[in-house]
Amino acid sequence: MKKFSIACLIIFLITVFGFNLGGQYIRAFFSPTVTYMYPELTTYGEAFYWSLPDATVHFGETEPYIYKLTLDDTRTREQAYYAQKIEIPNAVYDDQGNCFVDSYILKNSDMIIVGYTDAMEDGMYVKIKN
Amino acid sequence: MKLSSIVISIFIIIFACIFMAPVVITIFLSCTDGLSPYVDFFVWEPTYLYALTNSIIVSFTTSFATILISILAAYVFAKVKFRGCSILFFLYIMILIMPFQVTLLPQYIVSKKIGIYDTLGALILPGIFSPFAPILLTQMMKFVPNEVIEAARLETNSTLCIITQIIVPFIRPGIICTWILSFSETWNAVAEPRFLMESLGKMPLMYHLGNLTEVGFFEFAAVVISMLLPYLLFTIFKSEIVENIGMAKLK
Numbered sequence: 001m002k003k004f005s006i007a008c009l010i011i012f013l014i015t016v017f018g019f020n021l022g023g024q025y026i027r028a029f030f031s032p033t034v035t036y037m038y039p040e041l042t043t044y045g046e047a048f049y050w051s052l053p054d055a056t057v058h059f060g061e062t063e064p065y066i067y068k069l070t071l072d073d074t075r076t077r078e079q080a081y082y083a084q085k086i087e088i089p090n091a092v093y094d095d096q097g098n099c100f101v102d103s104y105i106l107k108n109s110d111m112i113i114v115g116y117t118d119a120m121e122d123g124m125y126v127k128i129k130n
Numbered sequence: 131m132k133l134s135s136i137v138i139s140i141f142i143i144i145f146a147c148i149f150m151a152p153v154v155i156t157i158f159l160s161c162t163d164g165l166s167p168y169v170d171f172f173v174w175e176p177t178y179l180y181a182l183t184n185s186i187i188v189s190f191t192t193s194f195a196t197i198l199i200s201i202l203a204a205y206v207f208a209k210v211k212f213r214g215c216s217i218l219f220f221l222y223i224m225i226l227i228m229p230f231q232v233t234l235l236p237q238y239i240v241s242k243k244i245g246i247y248d249t250l251g252a253l254i255l256p257g258i259f260s261p262f263a264p265i266l267l268t269q270m271m272k273f274v275p276n277e278v279i280e281a282a283r284l285e286t287n288s289t290l291c292i293i294t295q296i297i298v299p300f301i302r303p304g305i306i307c308t309w310i311l312s313f314s315e316t317w318n319a320v321a322e323p324r325f326l327m328e329s330l331g332k333m334p335l336m337y338h339l340g341n342l343t344e345v346g347f348f349e350f351a352a353v354v355i356s357m358l359l360p361y362l363l364f365t366i367f368k369s370e371i372v373e374n375i376g377m378a379k380l381k
Contacts (some may be wrong), residue, residue: 005365012358013186019172020183026173 153357160350167351177330178338178352185317185334186359188250192257193313197305199258204267205293209279219268222261234325241326252326253334257316263308270304271297306367307374314360 019026160167171178206212207219225233233256241252274297282292298305323337335356342349364371 002366002369005362009359009362009366012362015172016179016182016186019179023173023176023179 156350156353156357160347160354163347167347168355170348171351171355175348178335180331181333181335181338182355184250184332185336185356188253188257188334189313189316189359191250192254192316193309195254195258196260196263196312197309200263200267200308201293201298201305203264204271205289205297207264207268208271208274209276219265222265225261226265231321234321237322238325247326248328248332250332253316253319253322256322256326257312257319260312260315262315263312266308266311267301267304270301274300303370303374306370310363310367310371313363317360 207215207222237252237256238247241247241255246252246255278296278300279292282296286292317334318336319334320336320340323333327333335352339349339352339356342352
């Protein structure tokens with residue numbers, strides 16, 4: 001019984017610290033899709049969202065708003081992604097309206113949202129599918 | 131079997147069921163939805179996982195450091211005669227008797243002054259110098275025969291050697307028991323984090339469990355996980371704890 005308890009204790013501690021260190025990668029790997037955003041954005045704006053490593057954003061001629069979504073470990077699953085409005089100074093537009101977003105932004109975001117309206121607020125948490 | 135022993139057995143079983151019911155219900159409800167509440171705890175609700183890690187770090191660090199310091203303090207109280215020893219010990223007991231809320235405000239001020247406010251150090255540092263462990267160990271060390279220490283003195287002059295090689299093995303069950311009690315005290319602390327910390331990400335698990343507003347499968351799973359570590363430690367050191375309680379009764 002004592003040996004079994006010691007084994008359980010070791011497994012428990014390894015699990016806790018393992019998930020603590022690797023949880024972010026696990027969450028990013030199994031990252032659920034965004035199903036709900038700010039209502040105005042989904043009503044008036046055409047929102048595109050996708051996980052990395054998709055780098056090309058197609059949104060036509062209108063200049064969009066881009067929100068960087070960062071996985072915030074201090075929040076619950078319901079409010080996992082922290083939205084931050086960002087500028088895209090190095091965005092390159094081609095003739096077809098494709099925008100190649102700065103690789104720096106992509107590298108430092110877990111997900112980005114592109115929309116035509118400014119409905120989303122800076123610093124809001126985005127709900128994700130349960 | 132006599133009728134009286136049957137009646138007593140029935141009473142004992144009823145009382146055992148009453149005491150065990152909350153734990154059994156909690157475990158049962160945490161498993162009703164399968165393992166998903168546990169997956170949520172470890173993967174999708176990082177706040178709770180981080181809180182559990184904070185609890186483990188704070189509890190282990192505090193209890194180990196408490197034992198290290200308390201053994202030395204207890205040796206001085208039990209085996210070294212110096213002027214003011216009994217007054218100092220009396221002051222220790224006074225602090226032990228005092229409700230811990232009394233010392234929370236000074237702890238808050240001191241932690242702000244020395245810059246450990248809102249860090250895990252704010253929970254660890256005051257916990258290390260809790261008066262409970264030295265008092266308990268002092269009482270145990272008083273039963274170590276002076277002749278044994280004097281005999282050891284013939285071999286070595288190092289007090290540290292005498293403590294580690296003679297006294298610690300002698301009162302080992304007592305040290306383990308004190309360590310478990312100190313661990314449980316830190317593990318279950320709710321008021322201290324509330325006073326000494328601000329950031330939610332640095333709070334221990336018990337703080338979050340104390341602030342639960344919803345009662346669902348996930349919350350029950352969190353409660354079960356919070357019980358697991360103290361339970362495992364108790365199971366591992368059960369014989370030492372029981373032995374120590376037995377020793378205390380004999381004395």
